[in-house]
Amino acid sequence: MKVEPTALPGVLLITPRVFGDDRGFFLESWNAKAFADAGLDLEFVQDNHSRSGQGVLRGLHYQLSNPQGKLVRVTQGSVFDVAVDLRRSSPHFGQWVGVELSDTNKAMLWVPPGFGHGFVVTSASADFQYKCTTFYEPADEHCIRWNDPTIGIDWPLDTAPLVSAKDATGTLLADAAVFA
Known part of the structure; x- marks a missing residue:
């Protein structure tokens, strides 16, 4: 496999041998x-x-007390996948990186603990699979607004995305509880 660094230290693009x-x-x-x-x-x-239709945007999610590392990939369709550094002590705090993950490129993204994560579906539908380093704890889940202007993610969207009520009312980074 090929492991490549991204613009955010710790976030890695992994391409398996096919x-x-x-x-x-x-x-x-x-x-x-x-x-x-x-x-x-x-x-x-x-x-x-998870399976989602075109234009569905999920995120930006993270767990604060029980942070998860995630190895993410797409097995059907394509998404634009995003990681955001939420470690206040990091020189990259509030910065993001985005990559295309698809059933064609078969790439994976390692999103380490301390980062928020989200994606938008860019194909008719997408099956998104991910491995987690800790268990999901609903009471510990946090959400930063997907369109936070401070972060400024350049989502590949032509129209407004379809988001859950939770994601639509996510917290702005300036007001969010984040990692030290």
Whole structure:
């Protein structure tokens, strides 16, 4: 696999080796030894899978007391995936990075603890799968508004996205509880 840094230290773009022929393809989406050899010695406790239609935007989500690292990928369709540095002590606090994840490029993004995460579906629909380093705790979930002008994410949108009520009323970064 190929591991590439992004503009935000710690957030990594991971491209697996894909073996394909006229029958289809094979890839390893997770191999603990290969990831550890690449410097990502991770233990995952939960796998999640969501399906969303075009224009659905989810995020920006994070858990503060029980922060999750997430290894995210798309198995059908495409999304624009975003990580935002929410560590106040970081020189990159409030900065974001976005990448396309799709069933075509088969890329994955490692979003470490301390970052907010979100995505918008750019295809007719998308199946989004992710592994988490800690369990989801609803009482600990926080949401920063997807269109916070301080962060200024350049979402690839032609029309207003479809967001949940929770995401529509997310907190602005200036008012949010964030990491030290």
